[in-house]
Amino acid sequence: xxxxxxxxxxxxxxxxxxRRPLSAAADAHVGVWDSGDADFSGGMSGDATDPEATEIPxxxxxxxxxxxxxxxxxRGEVVVLLPALNEEGAxxxxxxxxxxxxxxxxxxxxxxxxxxxxxTDRTMEIARERGASTYVQTGTGKGNAMRQxxxxxxxxxxxxxxxxxxFFVMLDADGSYPAEEIxxxxxxxxxxxxxxxxxxxxxxxxxxxxxxxxxLGNRLLSRLATLLFHVPVTDxxxxxxxxxxxxxxxxxxxxxxxxxxxxxxxxxxxxxxxxREVPIQYGARIGEPKLVPLRTGLVIAWRLLMRRLARPxxxxxxxxxxxxxxxxxxx
Numbered sequence: 447x448x449x450x451x452x453x454x455x456x457x458x459x460x461x462x463x464x465r466r467p468l469s470a471a472a473d474a475h476v477g478v479w480d481s482g483d484a485d486f487s488g489g490m491s492g493d494a495t496d497p498e499a500t501e502i503p504x505x506x507x508x509x510x511x512x513x514x515x516x517x518x519x520x521r522g523e524v525v526v527l528l529p530a531l532n533e534e535g536a537x538x539x540x541x542x543x544x545x546x547x548x549x550x551x552x553x554x555x556x557x558x559x560x561x562x563x564x565x566t567d568r569t570m571e572i573a574r575e576r577g578a579s580t581y582v583q584t585g586t587g588k589g590n591a592m593r594q595x596x597x598x599x600x601x602x603x604x605x606x607x608x609x610x611x612x613f614f615v616m617l618d619a620d621g622s623y624p625a626e627e628i629x630x631x632x633x634x635x636x637x638x639x640x641x642x643x644x645x646x647x648x649x650x651x652x653x654x655x656x657x658x659x660x661x662l663g664n665r666l667l668s669r670l671a672t673l674l675f676h677v678p679v680t681d682x683x684x685x686x687x688x689x690x691x692x693x694x695x696x697x698x699x700x701x702x703x704x705x706x707x708x709x710x711x712x713x714x715x716x717x718x719x720x721x722r723e724v725p726i727q728y729g730a731r732i733g734e735p736k737l738v739p740l741r742t743g744l745v746i747a748w749r750l751l752m753r754r755l756a757r758p759x760x761x762x763x764x765x766x767x768x769x770x771x772x773x774x775x776x777x
Contacts, residue, residue: 521553522611524632525599529588530619531563534572536732540617541576543625549632560619561595563588569619589701589709592616596694603691611636614694618685621732622655630724631688640693640720641710643679644686649725656728663743670747671708674754675715679723682711683746686726693719704742705749712753 526544530537537560546556560573560580570580581598583591596614603612613635617623627644634642646656647664656664664683671682687710697717701709714721 521636522613523555523557523603524549524628525612525614526556526558526625526628527561527592527595527614527616528559528573528578528619529561529563529591529616530565530569530573531736532565532567532569533619533733534565534568536621537569537619538572538576539621539732540619540625541573541578545626545629548629552629554632559595559599561591563591587703589699589703589706592706593699593701600691600695612691613688614691615688616686622729623686624727624729627686627726628688631686634722634724635688635690638720639688639722640690641714642688642722642724643681643711644684644726645681645723646684646726646728647680648723650727652727652729655730657739659739663739667708667743667746667750671711671750674750675712677715677721679711679721681723682750683707684726701749703745704737705745708746708749709753712750716753
């Protein structure tokens with residue numbers, strides 16, 4: 447492990463008491479097995495456990511059910527969540543890059559859910575053509591969309607198979623995040639991590655992928671998060687996260703918009719979740735950006751401060767009406 451806290455495998459292990467939030471499960475029967483022309487360049491490597499990593503001891507949470515012996519014969523489920531709003535230029539490319547075949551070979555049931563913020567273009571049509579399931583949020587905002595979708599998927603998974611291991615990977619649907627890295631995220635989760643986030647600041651970044659203002663803002667917000675929660679993080683605003691299903695149950699997420707990632711991080715820290723950070727490659731997004739840097743930065747900083755000072759009750763979000771949002775299965 448070097449002086450920055452990054453081990454030889456590229457894992458950043460938090461040396462402070464870690465905490466715990468996110469996750470959800472999805473329908474394993476969703477029709478996403480057809481490989482089509484997808485580029486399955488992701489793959490599973492060996493054991494992701496780092497013998498030199500400093501793991502913070504934490505008791506097994508009471509809400510994590512014990513896994514029966516027969517469940518150990520199967521690897522579990524991987525649910526890929528793609529929050530999207532008018533991403534017709536990128537969504538097909540992102541879905542094609544998901545290493546579904548590699549995950550299936552490793553024994554995982556795989557489902558892909560596009561969580562749509564009421565797009566007005568062909569985002570939903572293209573997603574369904576690629577075999578993904580879709581969930582249309584009620585209201586607006588990325589945070590609202592993901593909380594509604596997670597609530598829906600967690601409820602489904604609890605009824606279907608409460609003992610199966612379920613891993614969620616969330617990444618923005620704008621083509622800037624490396625979907626091929628999903629297998630590495632799943633490896634880390636399976637080896638004992640509760641949450642893994644991809645750091646753009648520690649990995650290679652394409653020219654023009656992030657403006658100087660956004661880069662400075664991300665660094666300042668990450669330092670604020672580290673200061674407030676005493677957990678080192680280099681990219682609290684990253685849009686690529688992995689988490690176990692039991693890490694999000696009871697996480698008390700309250701974010702409505704682009705403060706979602708800050709909310710996830712703060713919730714994890716409050717609950718002493720095991721967090722790992724890995725460097726990822728970050729590319730230029732496809733299409734026009736939707737966030738306003740200064741305003742979004744202020745919202746994120748405010749969310750971090752409020753979580754640290756107020757610590758909202760740990761109750762999962764529930765849509766006010768079961769018919770308000772629209773979950774849909776793949777054809």
